[in-house]
Amino acid sequence: MTASPGTLPPTFDRADGHAVFPKTDHDETARLNHLTNLNVHIGRTLSPGVRTAYEGRVKPAYEKEHGHAPENETVVRKAMLHDAYYQQWAALRRNTQEATQQTSREIALTRLDPLSDAAKDLNEGRNTLSLDPDLPIPNYQAKVDNHLMPGSYYESITGEDVTAAATYEVSLFPIGGASFGAKGDGGGRAMANFIRDQNPSFKPKRIVDMGGGIGGNTLPIADAYPDAELIVVDAAGPLLRYGHARAQDMGYSNVRFIQGAAETVDLEPGSVDLIVSVMFWHETSTPTVRDGLRHMHDLLAPGGMMLHLEQPNFDANTPVFERFMRDWDAYYNNEPFWPKLHRTDMVQAMADAGFAQDNLFDAGTEADIEPGRFQPWSTIVTRHRHETKDLGDTGRKLSVLGGYKGERWWMFGARK
Numbered sequence: 396m397t398a399s400p401g402t403l404p405p406t407f408d409r410a411d412g413h414a415v416f417p418k419t420d421h422d423e424t425a426r427l428n429h430l431t432n433l434n435v436h437i438g439r440t441l442s443p444g445v446r447t448a449y450e451g452r453v454k455p456a457y458e459k460e461h462g463h464a465p466e467n468e469t470v471v472r473k474a475m476l477h478d479a480y481y482q483q484w485a486a487l488r489r490n491t492q493e494a495t496q497q498t499s500r501e502i503a504l505t506r507l508d509p510l511s512d513a514a515k516d517l518n519e520g521r522n523t524l525s526l527d528p529d530l531p532i533p534n535y536q537a538k539v540d541n542h543l544m545p546g547s548y549y550e551s552i553t554g555e556d557v558t559a560a561a562t563y564e565v566s567l568f569p570i571g572g573a574s575f576g577a578k579g580d581g582g583g584r585a586m587a588n589f590i591r592d593q594n595p596s597f598k599p600k601r602i603v604d605m606g607g608g609i610g611g612n613t614l615p616i617a618d619a620y621p622d623a624e625l626i627v628v629d630a631a632g633p634l635l636r637y638g639h640a641r642a643q644d645m646g647y648s649n650v651r652f653i654q655g656a657a658e659t660v661d662l663e664p665g666s667v668d669l670i671v672s673v674m675f676w677h678e679t680s681t682p683t684v685r686d687g688l689r690h691m692h693d694l695l696a697p698g699g700m701m702l703h704l705e706q707p708n709f710d711a712n713t714p715v716f717e718r719f720m721r722d723w724d725a726y727y728n729n730e731p732f733w734p735k736l737h738r739t740d741m742v743q744a745m746a747d748a749g750f751a752q753d754n755l756f757d758a759g760t761e762a763d764i765e766p767g768r769f770q771p772w773s774t775i776v777t778r779h780r781h782e783t784k785d786l787g788d789t790g791r792k793l794s795v796l797g798g799y800k801g802e803r804w805w806m807f808g809a810r811k
């Protein structure tokens with residue numbers, strides 16, 4: 396389904412609130428709507444022009460000068476840096492991201508105390524939140540504010556501060572151009588559908604979401620398996636304080652939140668039936684990928700499953716223009732590990748962690764949003780659609796489940 400050119404995305408007032416979600420005033424809402432629209436406009440209308448600039452101007456000029464097409468993404472990038480359209484597009488995208496993050500941060504910061512109080516009320520006296528203030532912030536995250544989010548996931552102005560989490564949740568709506576759904580859980584819903592559809596008899600009793608943050612994408616998995624115990628593991632205290640309060644307010648009593656590192660979290664080996672992650676690996680590091688996958692293999696029970704939703708990685712068939720576009724966030728959006736993950740053979744990494752080759756699988760997916768809430772096309776208006784439009788069949792198929800065919804996200808996983 397495609398959106399007609401004039402169709403506007405859903406407005407911020409239609410995002411689902413909860414007791415710790417900032418209630419925005421008229422002007423704040425208008426700013427967030429403007430930024431949501433700008434993100435959609437960039438993705439839907441301006442991003443295709445980057446390909447046009449490359450194919451119509453930059454690539455022919457390069458070929459004329461060198462006698463061959465740009466051979467890799469570094470060469471494409473160097474050539475594109477001189478193109479006026481690319482310069483303007485990149486500057487607008489960067490500025491829109493900065494404005495989105497600054498606006499969301501300001502909304503959260505001006506409610507520092509009320510948000511902390513709301514979270515405290517919901518968290519106090521519950522045994523489902525385990526914090527470890529001594530847990531070191533991973534080095535790779537302490538060094539940068541990921542995706543330009545001021546203070547990243549970790550800044551705590553007071554001992555009870557949850558504004559990092561509120562910033563994150565508010566910003567998801569405009570950044571995604573409202574494409575993640577009213578609860579921002581389009582990724583988690585897609586995973587829950589996939590697991591249920593592909594494995595109808597699989598009934599996990601203990602489920603862990605690694606790097607699960609505020610648990611937004613965990614709750615759809617809890618909905619899919621209401622009898623299971625859910626555990627969100629994350630390194631960031633503010634996200635867990637907020638996420639736990641959020642889940643409590645939304646009526647989930649079977650979701651625990653534990654401050655820990657995915658690669659070391661202290662759970663009993665062999666005690667977990669399902670491990671998931673959403674947009675986790677691209678913000679980590681090579682040692683964390685290696686150690687995290689090994690730890691997950693140890694934690695899973697025999698017959699257990701893991702499933703990860705991520706940015707699609709590269710393979711030998713990924714065109715150089717596609718590679719160049721997908722690495723953009725490393726240069727201009729504080730995502731330093733993103734390019735490395737693109738080039739990491741995660742299939743081999745899963746095998747190296749102990750998973751049998753025959754038990755590996757992958758698939759592509761779009762966001763799944765609650766029916767009847769936002770227009771169905773609102774999931775497909777972002778830039779990724781344009782970058783992958785002529786990717787075709789990548790030939791990457793790990794199993795009968797379909798493989799990745801140029802969808803927005805890549806899901807990869809394994810059975811133990």
Ligand SMILES: C[S@@+](CC[C@H](N)C(=O)[O-])C[C@H]1O[C@@H](n2cnc3c(N)ncnc32)[C@H](O)[C@@H]1O
Nearest residue numbers: 548606607608612629630631655656657673674
């Ligand atoms: C992009 S966010 C995704 C959060 C969540 N999965 C979601 O879908 O909203 C990445 C998360 O990974 C967490 N993280 C990074 N490294 C970690 C590690 N080694 N162990 C646990 N959490 C980690 C961060 O604190 C952050 O919450």
